[in-house]
Structures are given as C-alpha cells and as structure tokens.
Amino acid sequence: MPQFSAAVLAIARRVIHRRAAAEQASPTRPSLLVSVQTDVTRRLKGGLLNGQDPTAVNTADPLRLWIVQVGVIVLTTQLLGLALRKIKQPKVIAEVLAGILLGPTAFGRIPGFTEHIFPVDSRPFLSLVANIGLxxxxxxxxxxxxxxxxxxxxxxxxxxxxxxxxxxxxxxxxxxxxxxxxxxxxxxxxxxxxxxxxxxxxxxxxxxxxxxxxxxxxxxxxxxxxxxxxxxxxxxxxxxxxxxxxxxxxxxxxxxxxxxxxxxxxxxxxxxxxxxxxxxxxxxxxxxxxxxxxxxxxxxxxxxxxxxxxxxxxxxxxxxxxxxxxxxxxxxxxxxxxxxxxxxxxxxxxxxLPLYFMLSGLSTDLGLLNNGxxxxxxxxxxxxxxxxxxxxxxxxxxxxxxxxxxxxxxxxxxxxxxxxxxxxxxxxxxxxxxxxxxxxxxxxxxxxxxxxxxxxxxxxxxxxxRVRASATGANFASADVQGTAEDNDPRLDGPSTARTDDKKSRFTVVLDKIEHLPGMMAITQLILPPPPPYSEHTLSIQSSAELDGKDVPPPPPIPPVSIDAIRLIELSDRTSAVMRGSNIEALTATDPLLDIFTTFGALHGAPVSSSLSIVPFDDLGATVAEQAQRTEAHLILVPWLPPHHSLGAHESHPHHAPHSSAQQATMATPLPTPRVTSHMQNPFEALFRATAAGAEERDASISHSHFVRALFASSRTDVALFVDRHTPGGVAKVSHGGTYRLLVPFFGGPDDRLALDFAVQLCANPKICATVVRVSKADVVVGGAGLGAGAGDKLPAYGEDDRKHAGDLHQHQNTTTIASVFPDTVYGHATTQTRLQSETADNIAWARYTQPTDPALSPALARMEFVEEAAPAPLHAVLERARKMSDAAVEEHSRLLVLAGRSRRFAVENHHAELKTITEEYGGVGGEVKRTVGDVTTALVVSGCQANVIVFQAALTPESE
The missing domain is CATH 1.20.1530.20 (Na+/H+ antiporter like fold)
Incomplete structure (x- = not known):
C-alpha cells in the first residue's frame, strides 16, 4: 500500500540490480571514461535519425518518453482550461477531463495510442513523479x-x-x-x-x-x-x-x-x-x-x-x-x-498535478458504465x-x-x-x-x-x-446581520446622501499600480476643499478672546469630502492569489499603495477608507462600479497612463504636415512630434494578455485600457479618468505653488456638462483658475477675412493653407458615415428630439455660469473666463489654445489641466474626419487610445501636448443608453 516509498524503493532496486548485472557480465570492469563513451555511442545509435521510435519504452533511459507524456498531458489540460475558463469553471475540471480523455474512455480507444504514449512499463516512472507532485x-x-x-x-x-x-x-x-x-x-x-x-x-x-x-x-x-x-x-x-x-x-x-x-x-x-x-x-x-x-x-x-x-x-x-x-x-x-x-x-x-490526474484518467473507463x-x-x-x-x-x-x-x-x-x-x-x-x-x-x-x-x-x-460582512471583519457574532453591514460601514458616515447641489463630495479612487499613485495624489489634492484663510490679525483676536473668556465664533464650515480608495489585484490561476483573497483583512492592512494613499489623506485632513478586491481581469471594471454604488459615491477617479513614446521636437515625421506661416508665427516653440506607431488589435490578447512579466509598456497600457473601458461601460456613477501625460522622472507632476490653470473645451453633451460643473467646483479653490471655451464649427468663407460668424476677435489667425485645409476637411466630413465613429464613444442613436433636448440642456448650463443668479457661485466664477469660439477646425483650435495656455502656465510656475468630455453623446458635430487629419499631421495612435479617452483627448495626446487631462463620462442610466 505505501505507494510513495514503494515506488522509490522499486526504482532504486531496479537501478542497483542492473548495475550489478553489468558488473558480473564483464570479466574486467571498464574505466569510467570507457563507460561514458559506450553510453554516448549507444544513445547516438538509438536516436531518431537512426530510425528508432522516440516513444519506445526504455527503462534504462525513461526521460525521452516521459517528456513526450508530459507534453501531451500539459497541452491537453491547458487547451481544455482555456475553454472552460469562459464558463467560469475551476481548473480542476479541465485536469480531470484531460485525464479521462487521454485514458481508455476516449483516446485510449485509438489503436496504438496507449501502447506508444502511455505504455504499462513507463507508468512506474510517471507514478513516482505524480506522487511527488501530490x-x-x-x-x-x-x-x-x-x-x-x-x-x-x-x-x-x-x-x-x-x-x-x-x-x-x-x-x-x-x-x-x-x-x-x-x-x-x-x-x-x-x-x-x-x-x-x-x-x-x-x-x-x-x-x-x-x-x-x-x-x-x-x-x-x-x-x-x-x-x-x-x-x-x-x-x-x-x-x-x-x-x-x-x-x-x-x-x-x-x-x-x-x-x-x-x-x-x-x-x-x-x-x-x-x-x-x-x-x-x-x-x-x-x-x-x-x-x-x-x-x-x-x-x-x-x-x-x-x-x-x-x-x-x-x-x-x-x-x-x-x-x-x-x-x-x-x-x-x-x-x-x-x-x-x-x-x-x-x-x-x-x-x-496534471500527471496525477492522468494516472486517474488511465484508471477511469466510462465505457464500463454500459448497462442500466x-x-x-x-x-x-x-x-x-x-x-x-x-x-x-x-x-x-x-x-x-x-x-x-x-x-x-x-x-x-x-x-x-x-x-x-x-x-x-x-x-x-x-x-x-x-x-x-x-x-x-x-x-x-x-x-x-x-x-x-x-x-x-x-x-x-x-x-x-449578497450581504457583506461588517467592517470589523469576519468575526461577526451572529448571522442575523442582514441589512446592518452597510449601516455600520464607516465609509458611509458623514454628509447625507441626498444631493442638494451639483458639488461632489464622495469619491471612489482606484489604485491599480504604483506608477498610478502620483497622479491620484495630484487629482485628490485638487478635490479637497481649500483651507480657511489664515490671518495673523484673526489669530490674535481669537487668542485675546479666549484669554478674556469670551465665546469665539466657530470658523465657517468646510464642505466635507469622503474618499474611498479601492485597491485592485487581478486574480490569477495561482493558488497564492486565492490565499491572498482569503486573507483580505491582513492584506488590506499591509498593502503599501493603500498605506501611502491613506497617509496622504490624513496629512491633508481628508478621511480615507480603504478596501481591496482580488477579482479576475474581466470583472475589474464591474467591481469598481459595484463598489461606487455600494458607497454611494458621486464620482469615480481612475488613473490611466497612455503609452509613452520618444519625443523629438525637431525630428521630422513622414506624415507630419508643415505648419502654415501664420501658425509658425504664433508658435513660440514648435509642438513636439511624438513617434507613435499604430497598434493593431491582436485577436488573441484576451487569451495571452500582456500583463505578464517582461511585457512592453505599450502592451501594459493597452491591457489597462480594457479595464478602463469596462468601467465606462458598466458604471452607473460619474467617472473621471485622469490621463497622466508625464513620464516618471521627468517634469514635476505638480506646480511649485500648487496653482493650476484649467482649460475646458465645451462642445456640448452630458459629458461636457459634467466637466463644466466640475471645473466650477474646482475653482472654489483660490489657487485654481479656468478658461471655458464653447467651441462650435464655422463654415469657411473662401477669400474672406473671417472664418465664421460670431467669432469676433477671439478667433485665431488662419492663413490660406488653413482655409484650404478646412475646406478639404469639410468636404471629407460630409462623406463620413456613422459607422466610422468609434463604438465606445457613442451611446445609442441620437434622434432629432434628443439632440434638441441636449442642446437645450447645454444652453441652460452655459447660461447658468455666464449669467449667474446664485451668489454662492460668485467666488468660483470670478476666477473663470468664458469664451465662445467658432472655427472651421474645432479640434485644431483647442490644440492651439492648449499650447498657448501651457506656455503661459510654465511662465507662471503653474500647471495646465484640461477637463474634457469623453463622448459626443447627443451632439451634432462629428470629429472623426478632423481627428484623422490630426493623426496624419502628428503621427498615428493606437486604437485603444481613441476608444478609451474619446476624440478631444486623443487629439491632445497625439499632438504631444504635455498637459494632464481629466476625461469625464456622465453616469449611464437606462434612459441615456
């Protein structure tokens, strides 16, 4: 019965017996060198080139057949595992099925299969390795x-x-x-x-x-x-x-x-x-x-x-x-x-383990189940x-x-x-x-x-x-905790969930990798309420009042902000990943990313609750969406690092069209031209995903893009994607004085309205100012001085080359069909009625801030500039303004941050043709970038603009989809 020790002793006896027999057969014992030469000669004579069957049983040299057996077993197991993974079946099902298929039930019925691949004489060696593995x-x-x-x-x-x-x-x-x-x-x-x-x-x-x-x-x-x-x-x-x-x-x-x-x-x-x-x-x-x-x-x-x-x-x-x-x-x-x-x-x-299940399969014959x-x-x-x-x-x-x-x-x-x-x-x-x-x-x-x-x-x-366990962990006293888990969750403490205005105070921050942490810290610092103004005169008055025993009036209340940081770890096929999943509490307490971010929140006076989720890759986006709904978050903040490429401001690109003389005159420094190569979607990326060690940075970014798009598709909460455009070790991610200049290109639609509302909320901070540009498309007047009505003197200067380019663009855009629009940035079919409703909502939102009636908005609006601009090439106009504001921000020792909507939902204009022209000017970009961040941000990324971007998507509802 002792299978493990018996197999070891049996093989040892066989080896010793064979050695003794060899010594007794020869009158004189050959030297070690002669033995080695004889063994090598025997191996060469018995090789494949000499016509010998590589699957022949050789108890003196079982390695060759053992490698064949392992290859067949592992290949069959992995192929079945790939198929069963799609229906969320554990890997053990694939291993058992592989053993049964390779046994007498299926492949064993093929003539010669068992005799050549799994002969009886080779099974002791297979059994020894399998029992060691067991x-x-x-x-x-x-x-x-x-x-x-x-x-x-x-x-x-x-x-x-x-x-x-x-x-x-x-x-x-x-x-x-x-x-x-x-x-x-x-x-x-x-x-x-x-x-x-x-x-x-x-x-x-x-x-x-x-x-x-x-x-x-x-x-x-x-x-x-x-x-x-x-x-x-x-x-x-x-x-x-x-x-x-x-x-x-x-x-x-x-x-x-x-x-x-x-x-x-x-x-x-x-x-x-x-x-x-x-x-x-x-x-x-x-x-x-x-x-x-x-x-x-x-x-x-x-x-x-x-x-x-x-x-x-x-x-x-x-x-x-x-x-x-x-x-x-x-x-x-x-x-x-x-x-x-x-x-x-x-x-x-x-x-x-597959070897062990193979032995089980050799003993399993479902053909024996042949009667009632x-x-x-x-x-x-x-x-x-x-x-x-x-x-x-x-x-x-x-x-x-x-x-x-x-x-x-x-x-x-x-x-x-x-x-x-x-x-x-x-x-x-x-x-x-x-x-x-x-x-x-x-x-x-x-x-x-x-x-x-x-x-x-x-x-x-x-x-x-499903009822989640309380925040105190798994040590609950009774199973009658239904309905109390969320009531006792400290993440839900604080202000009432009823929204009295458009300000967002509950945030879900996604922490995925260590390189995303600086960007999340930067955007978190922006959403925190500004500290109360400090004055030595006020401090002296308060100190005197306290000494005199007088009541000191409390400072004005600061809108509370609560942050829920969720750490995502992909669940792999490894047992260690499952062990981590069964020990979430200890892992959450010791995770370095959560520790750093929680400390950052404590230093800035913001309450940060932390959670950790270990889920399969395909469920990462849905997990974040569920967490945001469970904590009743107002906005999800998710990081994204686009593929970094070498920049060469003075290097030519084969598709880089020269700027016109008017543009060159207005450009203090030329726009950097990134060397970007188009990435073709690999149909096998879902199976062989590029998150393994040694994968290229571009492939890792593409993998992260799949997660971001899954979150966009499943979220019922507003989402803000922070696009970090700075390479590690490069330019500082924050300004010297913590000041920011915001640029909000407003084209219309729910996403752009969300970006506008968020910009107003950020401008409550005295260190942040914003420029909101409502961009519309203007028809080209050939031979005239102007390019569109209503632009006034706010239009940038365009030359003849630009008019010709805009005319070609207009002609190209008229031939564009809806099929050419990126599917991830279109939500349903926009009818005339929905477009009119969206335009009305755009006008109301614009008038709310340009003609304010709410005194509470006055401090923020005082730091905002609203501009209406008509241009034949709207994306080019946005890029030009972003470049100018970026140069001005560098001189002021501040940072430029662009707030843009992701989709063109319910909007009339279609940017596809102009975006194609921009990619021809500055170089191609992978399709994942377009589908992830939308048209406006793609144009900024392609042009080499180094401003960080926040891409907004308004919450999806059944009515808006």
Whole structure:
C-alpha cells in the first residue's frame, strides 16, 4: 500500500540490480571514461535519425518518453482550461477531463495510442513523479489552511461543518451496502469499503472552494466567511478520516491498526507542538518572516515535507498525510506561507498535478458504465452525494440564522468535490478497495458536482442579494446581520446622501499600480476643499478672546469630502492569489499603495477608507462600479497612463504636415512630434494578455485600457479618468505653488456638462483658475477675412493653407458615415428630439455660469473666463489654445489641466474626419487610445501636448443608453 516509498524503493532496486548485472557480465570492469563513451555511442545509435521510435519504452533511459507524456498531458489540460475558463469553471475540471480523455474512455480507444504514449512499463516512472507532485500539492493545501479562520467563526462554521459531514457519511455508508454486493470483490472487507465510501461522500474540496468563492466575489460576504471556515474544518477532519481509513486497510489485525493510529497520532503531536516551534524559530532566525524564505529555510522545509511524507508512508498511512502536516506547521507571519506557495505552485499546478490526474484518467473507463444497473447506481451516487451535503449544510445554516436563500447557497458551495475526492478515490483504487467500475462511477460523480457548484451559486445568490460582512471583519457574532453591514460601514458616515447641489463630495479612487499613485495624489489634492484663510490679525483676536473668556465664533464650515480608495489585484490561476483573497483583512492592512494613499489623506485632513478586491481581469471594471454604488459615491477617479513614446521636437515625421506661416508665427516653440506607431488589435490578447512579466509598456497600457473601458461601460456613477501625460522622472507632476490653470473645451453633451460643473467646483479653490471655451464649427468663407460668424476677435489667425485645409476637411466630413465613429464613444442613436433636448440642456448650463443668479457661485466664477469660439477646425483650435495656455502656465510656475468630455453623446458635430487629419499631421495612435479617452483627448495626446487631462463620462442610466 505505501505507494510513495514503494515506488522509490522499486526504482532504486531496479537501478542497483542492473548495475550489478553489468558488473558480473564483464570479466574486467571498464574505466569510467570507457563507460561514458559506450553510453554516448549507444544513445547516438538509438536516436531518431537512426530510425528508432522516440516513444519506445526504455527503462534504462525513461526521460525521452516521459517528456513526450508530459507534453501531451500539459497541452491537453491547458487547451481544455482555456475553454472552460469562459464558463467560469475551476481548473480542476479541465485536469480531470484531460485525464479521462487521454485514458481508455476516449483516446485510449485509438489503436496504438496507449501502447506508444502511455505504455504499462513507463507508468512506474510517471507514478513516482505524480506522487511527488501530490505530496507537494498537499503541502500547499496545508499552507492554504489557516486555523485562525475557524477560531473567529467557530459557532457557525463548526455546526455547518459537522452537519455537512455526518449526514453525507451516513448516506454513503448506506449506499455502500448494495454497491459492495453488486460491484466489489467479496475478498475486500466491507468495513474498509464503507469507510472509503463515507469519506468520499463527506469530503469538501477546500482549494477549489476557495477559488470559487474568490472568483464569484463572495469571499467577504457572511455566506463566504462561513463557507470558508466550515471548509477548513471539513478539510482537516476529512484528511484525518482518510488517514484512519488507510491505517485500517493496511493493518493486518485490529491490534496492528491501533498501533498504526497511535504512532500516527504521536507523529502529528510531534509536528504540531515541537517541529512547529522549531520551524518558527528558524524562520525568525533566518529573517524569512521579514524578507521571505531564505535558501536555508527552503531547504529545511523541503526536507521536512518529504521526511514527514516518508515517515507516514512507512508506518502504514499515506504519504500525503505527512506532507499535509508539514504545511500546517509553517508560520503564517509576514505572509511566509503565501511566499512559499508562490515558489512552488507553478511547477506543481502545471506539471505534477496534471500527471496525477492522468494516472486517474488511465484508471477511469466510462465505457464500463454500459448497462442500466450501473447507470442507476451512478445516478444514485450523484443524487445522494449532493442531497447529503446540500441538506445537512442548508439545515445547519438555517438553524444558525441565515435565510433560506443564503442557507441553500452554503449547501451548494459545500457540495463542491473537486480534486480532494479524486485523491481519496485514487487511494482507495491503489489499495484494491475500489474496482475500476466503481472508481469510474465516483469520478463522474465528483466531476458533475464540481461542475454544478458555480451555476448553482450564481442562481441562488445573485450580487444584488449578497450581504457583506461588517467592517470589523469576519468575526461577526451572529448571522442575523442582514441589512446592518452597510449601516455600520464607516465609509458611509458623514454628509447625507441626498444631493442638494451639483458639488461632489464622495469619491471612489482606484489604485491599480504604483506608477498610478502620483497622479491620484495630484487629482485628490485638487478635490479637497481649500483651507480657511489664515490671518495673523484673526489669530490674535481669537487668542485675546479666549484669554478674556469670551465665546469665539466657530470658523465657517468646510464642505466635507469622503474618499474611498479601492485597491485592485487581478486574480490569477495561482493558488497564492486565492490565499491572498482569503486573507483580505491582513492584506488590506499591509498593502503599501493603500498605506501611502491613506497617509496622504490624513496629512491633508481628508478621511480615507480603504478596501481591496482580488477579482479576475474581466470583472475589474464591474467591481469598481459595484463598489461606487455600494458607497454611494458621486464620482469615480481612475488613473490611466497612455503609452509613452520618444519625443523629438525637431525630428521630422513622414506624415507630419508643415505648419502654415501664420501658425509658425504664433508658435513660440514648435509642438513636439511624438513617434507613435499604430497598434493593431491582436485577436488573441484576451487569451495571452500582456500583463505578464517582461511585457512592453505599450502592451501594459493597452491591457489597462480594457479595464478602463469596462468601467465606462458598466458604471452607473460619474467617472473621471485622469490621463497622466508625464513620464516618471521627468517634469514635476505638480506646480511649485500648487496653482493650476484649467482649460475646458465645451462642445456640448452630458459629458461636457459634467466637466463644466466640475471645473466650477474646482475653482472654489483660490489657487485654481479656468478658461471655458464653447467651441462650435464655422463654415469657411473662401477669400474672406473671417472664418465664421460670431467669432469676433477671439478667433485665431488662419492663413490660406488653413482655409484650404478646412475646406478639404469639410468636404471629407460630409462623406463620413456613422459607422466610422468609434463604438465606445457613442451611446445609442441620437434622434432629432434628443439632440434638441441636449442642446437645450447645454444652453441652460452655459447660461447658468455666464449669467449667474446664485451668489454662492460668485467666488468660483470670478476666477473663470468664458469664451465662445467658432472655427472651421474645432479640434485644431483647442490644440492651439492648449499650447498657448501651457506656455503661459510654465511662465507662471503653474500647471495646465484640461477637463474634457469623453463622448459626443447627443451632439451634432462629428470629429472623426478632423481627428484623422490630426493623426496624419502628428503621427498615428493606437486604437485603444481613441476608444478609451474619446476624440478631444486623443487629439491632445497625439499632438504631444504635455498637459494632464481629466476625461469625464456622465453616469449611464437606462434612459441615456
């Protein structure tokens, strides 16, 4: 039965026997050099070029065939994983299906496939590597289990865990009676078979359960916390029962079984109480808890893993139990367990585990399910297994205080089987307790129940019904906290959510990467209310009044601002990512980005609440949108770094048209011409996304653009995208005196109106002034002095070249169809009625600030200049004004900030043709830039304008979409 140690000893005996036979066959022992030359010659003669089959079995040199086997297994697993990932199925489904397909069920029926790829003589080597990987995987499972989770939620989790094991174990024991008499050899003891059946029924796949909880974003709900705690307890009890079952099977008598159990209990106590302290002392001594595991600590840990596995194997308990114990005793301080997992998980999940499932697949033949009685028992196995887990956990959760919907969700989650049951089944098969037919029946049951978990939870527990745990963490006292989580959330303290004006006071700030942090600090400083004016005379009066005992009038109230910072981490396929997701509280408290930003808010007197979300890449945008709705934010602030390119002000570009003489006369310095190359969309970017290490900066920006566009598409809250145009280490991101000049190009539409309102709010700060330009398109008067009516003397000077260019542009624009507009910047079909309504709203918004009637707006409007400008090329006019204001800002030691709307929603003009002309002038730009920031900001980015830009999108509503 000791599979791990037996495989090691068998291969060792084979190698020693072959060496002894070789020495006895030769009268004189050849020298080492002659042996090496003979071996090399033999290898060369037996190569592929000599006509030898590379898949031929060679026990003296098994590496060649082993590499072929690994390639076939890994390739099949990864291809299935890519397909199943689209329907949110865990990776274990792909691994099990790959093993079944490569076994006798499917590919094994192809003549010669099994004999060439997985011959019987090669399986001992495959089994050795697979069992080594299984020990490492159980070590990772032990690292993943945190006993403190059970302690914090013992009242609820223990009840659910016990109910979810007792009822399934009883049903499995009852079903084992007919199964034993029909399908099992009577030489097998019924007690052993009943134990394995009961353990297989009562087990819950904790690693797969953690991933499902994280991917469905219910880990921080009351349901998720109880399931996580119950899963930890279920896993520990399940592995203990498995060790007990193996010990009883290997024991020849009851007395021997007792000895095995006593030795196993003694080894467990030795590991938990002695070796745990030794390992903790060693981790602190080597600095592993502070700086990550050192080489010496890793060496000792690996020796301990295989030493414990070897000991539990030779005493009659499976090796995986010893490896599991080694994972339990590793210190959790300083994220040491997560770091250890990061060092081992890739090789285990990519190579070792698929090999183990391949061995399971070779033993699984669904073709044996070929009669009615077999299928009847298979259906009974699946039904009773799900009924036992679902009923036991659901009733226990309902008694604990959950409603029926939440209780049934807990029952569905605890029914997840995954690879843990497959390990139990393989142990039973290798021990001869399960027949191949019964093994195939139970494998199908594990596959079906694991596949059902995600759809059932999505159906039973939709996002709008989920109850988040309170801010104090998972240590809630009762399940009757529904409706109180948000009431107790400190992020909702402060002003009433009722909006009395257009000022925004609740902000959700997105923190994604460290390079986005400076930009978020800069824009956060802008939205903070200005400090009260300081006066020495006022201070002396207050001091005198306090000394005289007089009442000092309070200072005028400052509008409160609350900021919710959300840290986004992408959920990868790695186990360490899931471990981070199950330890959100500690990760939030130690995250450096949140720490820096929270400190920044405290220094500026702004309350900052922090949260952290670990979700798949496709759900990042929806997660931010849900967080903003949950905290009732008024505006989402999200960063974006466009691709940086080398700038050359004096270098020519093949598509760069020369400026006219009038433009050159007005330009103090020429606009820099970025070397930008158009990026073609790769259809496989969704699969092979460029967020891996070593990806180019441009590709990383494109990946971030997908997230930003997903947020724009799903948000029901106003969004402000901060486009940081400064390279790290370049020009300072903030001005010397904290002063800003704002430019607001107003074309019309909801997004531009939002930008205008926000500019008025910012100008309440005495250090900020703004210029708002209402730009409209003017017809060209050829041969005349003017270019449009109503422009007055505010029009820039244009020459003959510009008139010709504007005429060509006008002709080109008349031929432009709606299909050429970027889809991400168009919202629905704009009818004549909606356009008239939008124009009316634009006129009302413009008149509100140009002809103010509200005295409260006077201080802000006094620092704002409103200009109406008509031009044949509106985007060119905006670029010219931005350049002039940028030059003036440099002279004033201030910074220029452009506030622009993202879309042309409900607007008449179409900038596509002019934007195409601008890209021909200054160089191409990737399509991701256009679809992310819209036409106006794209023109600023392409032209090389170094001003930062805030791109606004008004909240999407069902009526506006």
């Amino acid at each position: 020990c490492l995987f159980l070590f990772l499972v032990g690292l993943e289990i945190d006993a403190s989770v059970i302690k914090r939620n013992a009242r609820l989790s223990v009840t659910v865990a016990l109910a979810g094991m007792c009822l399934p174990f009883g049903l499995g024991a009852a079903l084992s009676v007919p199964l034993y008499h029909i399908f099992i050899d009577q030489s097998v003891k019924f007690t052993n078979f009943m134990l394995f059946t009961g353990v297989a029924y009562s087990i819950t796949a904790f690693p797969v359960l953690c991933r499902i909880l994280t991917e469905l974003k219910i880990l921080d709900t009351t349901v998720g916390i109880v399931v996580l705690s119950a899963g930890v307890g279920n896993d520990i009890v399940g592995w203990t029962l498995l060790a007990l079952s193996v010990a009883l099977v290997n024991a020849g008598s009851g007395l021997m079984a007792l000895w095995i159990l006593l030795v196993c209990v003694g080894w467990t106590l030795f590991m938990l109480f002695f070796m745990k302290r030794v390992l903790y002392w060693l981790a602190r001594r080597t600095g592993s808890t502070r700086d990550g595991p050192s080489m010496f600590f890793m060496t000792v840990t690996m020796l301990l893993v295989f030493g414990s596995a070897f000991f539990t194997d030779i005493i009659g308990v499976h090796a995986i139990f010893g490896a599991f114990l080694a994972g339990l005793i590793v210190p959790r301080d300083g994220g040491l367990a997560i770091t250890l997992t990061e060092k081992l998980e890739d090789m285990v999940s990519i190579i070792f 009685i077999t299928w009847a028992f298979t259906i009974a196995i699946c039904s009773l297994s799900y009924f036992g887990k679902f009923t036991g956990c659901t009733v226990a959760a309902r008694v604990a205080g959950f409603n029926w919907r939440e209780a049934s969700t807990i029952g569905s989650l605890m029914s997840c089987k995954g690879l843990v049951e497959l390990i139990v089944l393989n142990v039973g098969l290798s021990a001869g307790i399960l027949s191949q037919r019964v093994f195939s029946m139970f494998v199908l049951e594990a596959l079906v129940l694991t596949f059902m978990t995600t759809p059932a939870v999505v159906l039973l527990y939709p996002p709008e019904l």
